Amino acid sequence: MHIYMIRHGQTDWNAELRMQGQRDIPLNALGREQASGNGRALKALIGDAAGTYDFVAGPLSRTRETMERVRRAMGLDPLAYRTDERLVELNFGDWEGHTLGEIEEIWPDRLDARHRGKWDFIPPGPDAESYEILSWRVGSWLRSVTRPTVCVSHGGVMRSILRLVGGYGGDEAAEANILQDRILAVDTERGSAIWCELPAADILPVEDAN
Numbered sequence: 134m135h136i137y138m139i140r141h142g143q144t145d146w147n148a149e150l151r152m153q154g155q156r157d158i159p160l161n162a163l164g165r166e167q168a169s170g171n172g173r174a175l176k177a178l179i180g181d182a183a184g185t186y187d188f189v190a191g192p193l194s195r196t197r198e199t200m201e202r203v204r205r206a207m208g209l210d211p212l213a214y215r216t217d218e219r220l221v222e223l224n225f226g227d228w229e230g231h232t233l234g235e236i237e238e239i240w241p242d243r244l245d246a247r248h249r250g251k252w253d254f255i256p257p258g259p260d261a262e263s264y265e266i267l268s269w270r271v272g273s274w275l276r277s278v279t280r281p282t283v284c285v286s287h288g289g290v291m292r293s294i295l296r297l298v299g300g301y302g303g304d305e306a307a308e309a310n311i312l313q314d315r316i317l318a319v320d321t322e323r324g325s326a327i328w329c330e331l332p333a334a335d336i337l338p339v340e341d342a343n
């Protein structure tokens with residue numbers, strides 16, 4: 134099954150290197166540009182076949198706005214998609230809202246433990262998750278996919294995809310750089326997950342093509 138995975142565009146918390154997790158932080162100006170650029174790139178990739186694809190996003194506002202901008206850039210109804218709760222980001226527990234520098238000051242021992250094994254590490258807090266726990270619900274979503282799909286989600290969700298489909302080791306997936314202006318092509322039958330060769334930034338609006 135072919136799935137195009139897109140990470141939501143940048144937020145101010147991304148720019149500040151602040152843990153977002155399940156906090157509902159909106160896109161910033163760059164994030165909106167990235168979302169539209171990914172839409173133009175996706176239109177170049179699938180063209181008229183878009184009508185055969187399912188479009189699904191995580192439930193937070195940054196993934197929904199990204200999806201709507203993607204679809205608008207493709208010339209599609211921006212609201213004709215669905216959401217799935219299983220695609221929400223990793224819960225970072227008490228660390229949400231903090232930078233790594235702040236975390237190092239408050240929880241130095243826990244941060245050291247994270248460095249020693251990032252995939253299985255669970256941050257402090259009653260609802261916090263590890264990447265391994267996140268991968269359970271991402272795997273559940275993957276098993277439910279029955280047609281070609283465009284999915285807008287989060288960095289943690291896409292790291293789970295790299296682990297489940299792309300052949301990455303746990304800590305390798307946890308450390309992977311998940312880009313916000315590129316598209317990840319996932320083939321569940323072949324067991325591959327690769328970044329599309331054409332950067333979204335190279336797909337310009339018609340008025341900017343010169």
